[in-house]
Amino acid sequence: xxxxxxxxxxFPILGRVINGHPLVYLDSAASSQxxxxxxxxxxxxxxxxxxxxxxxxxxxxxEATEVYEAARDAVRGFIAARxxxxxxxxxxxxxxxxxVAQAVGRTLRSGDEILVTEMEHHSNLIPWQMxxxxxxxxxxxxxxxxxxxxxxxxxxxxxxxxxxxxxxxxVSNVLGTINxxxxxxxxxxxxxxxxxxxxxxxxxxxxxxxxASGADFYAFSGHKMLGPTGIGVxxxxxxxxxxxxxxxxxxxMIKEVWIDHAQWNDLPSRFEPGTPPIAGAVGLHAxxxxxxxxxxxRVSAHxxxxxxxxxxxxxxxxxxxxxxxxNAELKGAAVAFNVSGLHPHDGAxxxxxxxxxxxxxxxxAQPLMRRLGIVGTLRAxxxxxxxxxxxxxLARAVATLRDEL
Amino acid sequence: xxxxxxxxxxxxxxxxxxxxTDPDARFEDVNPLCGxxxxxxxxxxxxxxxxxxxTGDSCAICAASADVLLELILGRPVDFAVAVGAGQLLERLExxxxxxxxxxxxxxxxVLQGALxxxxxxx
Numbered sequence: 329x330x331x332x333x334x335x336x337x338x339f340p341i342l343g344r345v346i347n348g349h350p351l352v353y354l355d356s357a358a359s360s361q362x363x364x365x366x367x368x369x370x371x372x373x374x375x376x377x378x379x380x381x382x383x384x385x386x387x388x389x390x391e392a393t394e395v396y397e398a399a400r401d402a403v404r405g406f407i408a409a410r411x412x413x414x415x416x417x418x419x420x421x422x423x424x425x426x427x428v429a430q431a432v433g434r435t436l437r438s439g440d441e442i443l444v445t446e447m448e449h450h451s452n453l454i455p456w457q458m459x460x461x462x463x464x465x466x467x468x469x470x471x472x473x474x475x476x477x478x479x480x481x482x483x484x485x486x487x488x489x490x491x492x493x494x495x496x497x498x499v500s501n502v503l504g505t506i507n508x509x510x511x512x513x514x515x516x517x518x519x520x521x522x523x524x525x526x527x528x529x530x531x532x533x534x535x536x537x538x539x540a541s542g543a544d545f546y547a548f549s550g551h552k553m554l555g556p557t558g559i560g561v562x563x564x565x566x567x568x569x570x571x572x573x574x575x576x577x578x579x580x581m582i583k584e585v586w587i588d589h590a591q592w593n594d595l596p597s598r599f600e601p602g603t604p605p606i607a608g609a610v611g612l613h614a615x616x617x618x619x620x621x622x623x624x625x626r627v628s629a630h631x632x633x634x635x636x637x638x639x640x641x642x643x644x645x646x647x648x649x650x651x652x653x654x655n656a657e658l659k660g661a662a663v664a665f666n667v668s669g670l671h672p673h674d675g676a677x678x679x680x681x682x683x684x685x686x687x688x689x690x691x692x693a694q695p696l697m698r699r700l701g702i703v704g705t706l707r708a709x710x711x712x713x714x715x716x717x718x719x720x721x722l723a724r725a726v727a728t729l730r731d732e733l
Numbered sequence: 734x735x736x737x738x739x740x741x742x743x744x745x746x747x748x749x750x751x752x753x754t755d756p757d758a759r760f761e762d763v764n765p766l767c768g769x770x771x772x773x774x775x776x777x778x779x780x781x782x783x784x785x786x787x788t789g790d791s792c793a794i795c796a797a798s799a800d801v802l803l804e805l806i807l808g809r810p811v812d813f814a815v816a817v818g819a820g821q822l823l824e825r826l827e828x829x830x831x832x833x834x835x836x837x838x839x840x841x842x843x844v845l846q847g848a849l850x851x852x853x854x855x856x
Contacts, residue, residue, distance in 0.1 A: 671790075671791065673767050674794070688767075689766070690768045
């Protein structure tokens with residue numbers, strides 16, 4: 329039995345029938361489905377242990393604090409961070425990047441530069457545009473070469489002593505390209521910049537080692553990796569986190585407060601004002617355990633095989649254009665494509681008629697769409713529960729799409 | 734049926750697709766949701782829409798919607814044209830459009846209104 333077939337039984341939603349067909353869910357890059365283990369962990373928490381964390385001096389408060397902090401330890405282990413203080417819970421990748429952009433943004437001076445890439449999701453672009461606008465800093469972008477890869481020569485040329493931040497996606501949510509984060513980190517650090525990595529499309533699919541990656545900040549979302557919505561993670565290297573002012577104020581992020589000033593709390597509480605997404609953290613903990621039990625190397629191999637199968641099957645269909653690397657070894661678990669003469673939204677709507685869920689549109693990456701000269705694409709993406717049969721059904725449906733309209 | 738025969742027919746063989754030389758009214762806009770882009774051009778005569786064309790890069794629903802919209806307003810007064818609503822187009826498209834795709838139907842209406850903005854009083 330393949331990994332996909334083994335996992336499917338844990339995901340109740342995959343039993344749904346959509347428009348008269350068994351669901352084929354190929355939109356995991358947008359949001360993955362949830363196994364029973366995660367759903368039950370969240371339910372169990374609410375039924376047994378819910379309370380507010382940290383300052384509730386009663387049994388439930390202690391239990392809630394315990395499970396919330398246990399989730400932090402699990403995430404630390406999952407990404408191989410050095411210490412739990414480096415794990416900040418957020419609502420998701422977007423909030424994590426905004427947190428960094430605001431906190432680091434405050435230290436920017438006029439003329440400083442921030443370097444992003446043309447393949448960023450809007451959530452790793454707009455926060456930097458806002459930081460630049462507020463501080464008179466300059467935003468520059470590394471171009472995409474051959475519709476697939478970062479132009480590393482251009483990257484080298486764009487880096488300068490003025491570069492304060494390099495913000496790059498680990499895995500492109502459209503092209504699937506796995507960017508050379510280690511090399512980017514070396515060069516960014518040599519230029520004196522900090523490296524912020526959007527790991528939303530990497531954390532669900534690759535074995536992560538944030539220390540080895542060299543990233544100063546690494547952001548990802550729970551809901552794309554089998555966990556609940558509303559929980560995300562910002563890993564921050566301790567030395568860098570310690571030097572930053574909090575992004576937002578509120579309860580819990582302080583030690584002592586007077587009317588006109590306050591003393592900040594220690595890491596990571598300093599960056600977690602307000603009541604955190606406790607149930608989300610509990611669910612993420614269960615998701616991390618689920619993935620770890622499968623083994624991330626095995627998860628990667630499974631999804632790489634499906635990506636290779638999908639690339640090969642779609643490439644054989646007349647009129648299909650595939651975007652990004654054609655070698656599955658070089659990409660994450662997503663394949664973006666178009667069918668000539670067919671708008672991606674029409675393609676997705678027609679596939680949905682056959683029970684097949686794919687993403688369609690600009691994928692929150694309009695600068696990349698502009699670079700590719702298209703309005704959008706279809707995108708099939710995979711998770712642990714995806715199977716070869718899913719890819720076969722997609723390919724069969726795509727082959728007849730042009731006749732449907 | 735998701736895509737009615739009207740939508741298929743208008744998408745494959747649009748009757749009002751193209752551009753006009755020296756139009757009296759012209760507007761273009763984008764649907765931020767999907768990046769669809771529609772441009773509508775009109776030639777006006779005596780306060781009526783004498784000729785109209787649409788171009789752009791859009792899905793079948795949006796293209797078909799633009800096509801039936803222009804058919805509906807051809808020869809009609811400008812103040813009729815700017816008052817056309819989604820209901821009239823849905824009736825002509827004979828389609829069961831889901832809420833997530835209603836923007837595809839209404840984008841041409843907004844673009845036409847943008848083109849004719851100010852033309853009502855100016856006629």
